[in-house]
Amino acid sequence: MRRLGMTDIAERGSTGQANEGIKELKQERAIRTRTRILNAAAEAFASKGFPAVTILDVAELTGMTKGAVYFHYTNKEALAVAVIEEFDSRFPVVAKTVSALGLAPVAAVAELLTRTAIAFRDDTMMRAGARLQIERGLIRAALPLPYAKYTEIIYGWLKTAAEEDGLKPGTSPEALARVLVSAFFGAQHISWVLNDRADITERTLEVIRAVIPCGEGALLACPSIPDRGNAA
Template structure:
């Protein structure tokens, strides 16, 4: 083994790694706070206490609560994009990929605190003084693209317009997750996704 290979990481590298880990812990704590309490009721102190740190540690990475909310929202969309990419990389038939995507996304809304927080922050976006991504655009484009491919294979109901069907499907899904959250803390998300697929795509992706 060479001398270079045996060398320990430089102090600057270790500091950077710690900063990355700390930032991730802050985002996780902020997501839990936003998901449970909402943006108006959450404070920087709440976030600090959840991660067992001081407010100064939070402020070192984020200037204020608005910046925290923006970062959690960006992570929300990053996770949705990453999940969609994983589904597309499986090489499934388009109709099957739609089912897989909605099923996986439903599970994320049920189990992933960042996703739960991101959904709530989108509802409260008018209260957040930060530029947030426009909601639903990327997800709708992904679903619509899969629907076009499914239509080309004859896997959609006759006369279906993929553009319209994409908007309806995404609207139904995000509306259902909101109702599931309010009524059952999203415990029934799997059942709600099955209902949407069976109703909006009968004989297609729900087969």
């Protein structure tokens, strides 16, 4: 058996590196393709709803074949699950941007609600996720529990506010978080049905003022609140 020389080892090393490079390129290409498909699915679900959407609709939006879509997602249900999971993952991201502002807890809640409202208005993935949550009974697949993460985030800030005497005495942070989430998601749904979410920030401001005790003054610290100068 011939011993490997330095040249052989170098050539094998170069080949291995080349193969790894090709593998990474393929993985990156696959990720980009899946993202294109997911964004197209979100557009279709947001505009037509789960029952009316077909894999062909998604394929046409991406400029791909149905077979290419099926290669990455086995059926329409898998696409819906992926869109809802992406929708669900956006809430902690929005909360992180709010946390970075260093606002007082009640102001942070108001800012989170407002930024979420803007995302519902402007982000197709958010609009698709909201619609699919309503249609979840039609989707034959296991789906993430809706609104749980969002409620937990708001509860965390309200709990801190209560500990710092930032809420009215006797206010339950847990109950208030549940009421806020119910009121906010109800408001965004009504805004969608009546006005295609054009007035969602105004409706969110109404929720904040009506539901959060001591929340009026906190609005002045929220950069995303419309007409902050007139909030108080």
